[in-house]
Amino acid sequence: MTTRVVRSIDEIRNAVTRERSSGRTIGLVPTMGALHAGHASLIDLARRQTDCAVVSIFVNPIQFDRTDDYNRYPRALSVDVDFCQARSVDLVFAPAAAEMYPHPQGAFVEVAPVSEHLCGRFRPGHFRGVATVVLKLLNIVQPDRAYFGEKDAQQLAVIRRMVADLNLPVTIVEVPTVREPDGLALSSRNQHLTPGERRIAPMLNRALRVARQAIAAGATAPEGVKNEALRILSQAPEIRLEYLEIVDPGTMQPVAAISGPVRVALAAWIGNTRLIDNLLCNPEEAQAPAVEQGSRAVTASRVS
Numbered sequence: 001m002t003t004r005v006v007r008s009i010d011e012i013r014n015a016v017t018r019e020r021s022s023g024r025t026i027g028l029v030p031t032m033g034a035l036h037a038g039h040a041s042l043i044d045l046a047r048r049q050t051d052c053a054v055v056s057i058f059v060n061p062i063q064f065d066r067t068d069d070y071n072r073y074p075r076a077l078s079v080d081v082d083f084c085q086a087r088s089v090d091l092v093f094a095p096a097a098a099e100m101y102p103h104p105q106g107a108f109v110e111v112a113p114v115s116e117h118l119c120g121r122f123r124p125g126h127f128r129g130v131a132t133v134v135l136k137l138l139n140i141v142q143p144d145r146a147y148f149g150e151k152d153a154q155q156l157a158v159i160r161r162m163v164a165d166l167n168l169p170v171t172i173v174e175v176p177t178v179r180e181p182d183g184l185a186l187s188s189r190n191q192h193l194t195p196g197e198r199r200i201a202p203m204l205n206r207a208l209r210v211a212r213q214a215i216a217a218g219a220t221a222p223e224g225v226k227n228e229a230l231r232i233l234s235q236a237p238e239i240r241l242e243y244l245e246i247v248d249p250g251t252m253q254p255v256a257a258i259s260g261p262v263r264v265a266l267a268a269w270i271g272n273t274r275l276i277d278n279l280l281c282n283p284e285e286a287q288a289p290a291v292e293q294g295s296r297a298v299t300a301s302r303v304s
């Protein structure tokens with residue numbers, strides 16, 4: 001089979017309508033391109049769970065709070081199309097910005113309060129831009145299922161809340177974070193790291209794993225857990241931490257005490273590159289740490 005690349009909203013609507021009228025279910029994987037094994041994991045799941053896999057590739061201008069970040073975001077459409085072809089994607093939807101935003105956008109989606117903390121505090125307008133473009137894509141493609149990575153946990157929480165509050169007829173599927181063998185979460189932005197920066201980048205995940213161990217060992221005070229993680233990060237002065245928070249996994253609000261599953265999330269700058277990562281941490285794992293560790297080490301590339 002050949003992956004078909006379409007650039008216009010009319011074309012993708014027609015193509016998807018044809019698929020649906022022959023009884024096929026539709027899976028959508030929204031991306032900004034520069035595809036890597038993290039995206040592949042979403043795509044492969046969409047291929048397995050639905051009959052027609054659609055990958056959107058669109059660097060969405062309205063979710064960038066800094067123009068330099070938008071301008072230098074990696075773009076490699078023909079490589080991405082080959083990547084999709086190799087994974088048997090049916091349709092790639094790669095619109096130009098003028099196709100998605102033919103005139104200045106007047107309607108926006110605000111999702112409160114999940115977008116208030118963490119990245120929401122440091123990237124004004126980011127989640128408004130994300131929610132707006134995802135709603136546009138869901139309206140254009142009308143998939144049965146849409147796939148998002150746990151790597152962007154706050155984005156996932158924003159989208160889940162938007163889908164629930166606006167009664168959107170789509171199932172949101174969460175896909176675990178894919179990592180390098182040294183723990184660094186795969187990201188299109190990793191390619192901006194210099195070799196020296198790349199060497200220290202896994203410390204972000206190491207700090208999160210230390211926090212997870214403390215929680216599994218029974219720590220209940222967020223400040224104490226944060227301090228353990230901060231101690232790891234302080235070993236690398238090149239890492240400029242933006243935030244490290246312990247939040248409720250559903251609402252993304254900071255917790256006063258750890259009494260159930262929490263998400264430990266951070267954002268940090270290394271040189272000119274901003275990276276994010278997070279881990280779901282469960283105090284109940286204190287009872288069975290050995291099982292927990294064994295079950296997590298699924299493959300060398302998934303150190304979560």
Ligand code: AMP
Nearest residue numbers: 031032033038148149151152177178186
């Ligand atoms: P992006 O192209 O960065 O906007 O990401 C598109 C989708 O891929 C989002 O749902 C991300 O959460 C997901 N994604 C990005 N990196 C990873 C990763 N390392 N593991 C799993 N999913 C990821």
